[in-house]
Amino acid sequence: MAAAQDRLDSTFAALADPTRRAIVDRLARGDATVNELAAPFAMTLPGISKHLKVLERCGLISRTRNAQFRPCHLERAVLDSAAGWIEENRRTWTERFDKLDQHLRDIQTVDPTMGDDDE
Amino acid sequence: MAAAQDRLDSTFAALADPTRRAIVDRLARGDATVNELAAPFAMTLPGISKHLKVLERCGLISRTRNAQFRPCHLERAVLDSAAGWIEENRRTWTERFDKLDQHLRDIQTVDPTMGDDDE
DNA sequence: CAGCTAACTAACTGTCTGGTTAAGTAAGTG
């Protein structure tokens, strides 16, 4: 449980940086080396290296070794789990709306302690 | 362009915190006041208030005023845009696989500058 | 071998973050 939480923590945190999202975006189009990934950015290589480490730590990418190159590979599963969390949330939200919309409208102006859910 | 980027930045950053995800989760089940949201957590109220401000700044929640209560409301649209980014990425990834899988296998042992990942 | 390239680690810096306590605002209630 806590592990899954941590994984989500680090995944969303990883995706919170535009440089890292761009890297993920790039890798979705195919594996790439560190230098190739660094090229589009006005940033030193160690900076990119750090970003890659962040992406690697949450499992979003994996790195193999090919001579002195370290090709980076996007791992879709972790991306899926992030999307999955949002999706699940959305499902709850939709269900709630299906079931409670009318009720909420009804009590909205009546109950001063709040609106609806107290359980 | 940059604005959309910033929005994604702050949205993913907001979702990177387990407390904030729990709050979003809770709000998916219905609006709630600050005290109600704070109840499950071993945290002082100002702490929760800060989290709510983070969620509000990226547009994930909105707050109205009902007497001295500030009911929080989840805004689905921003959540959708985060899911949308991932979804788009996934689409690229899938397309790439459809189109390039064969090709990549082909050049894999030929081009030393990149070389995919050897297996 | 020397020397180049790819990439990493180490150490440092300024900034952002998550949490706290203490004090302040706004609205309902005796």
Add this chain to the structure above:
DNA sequence: CACTTACTTAACCAGACAGTTAGTTAGCTG
């Protein structure tokens, strides 16, 4: 009116983070 409730703002602190430069490791090449 004073008092309580609901919540916010301010000030502060420890730790994480994005980025840098400088130096290091690993592997290819002449």
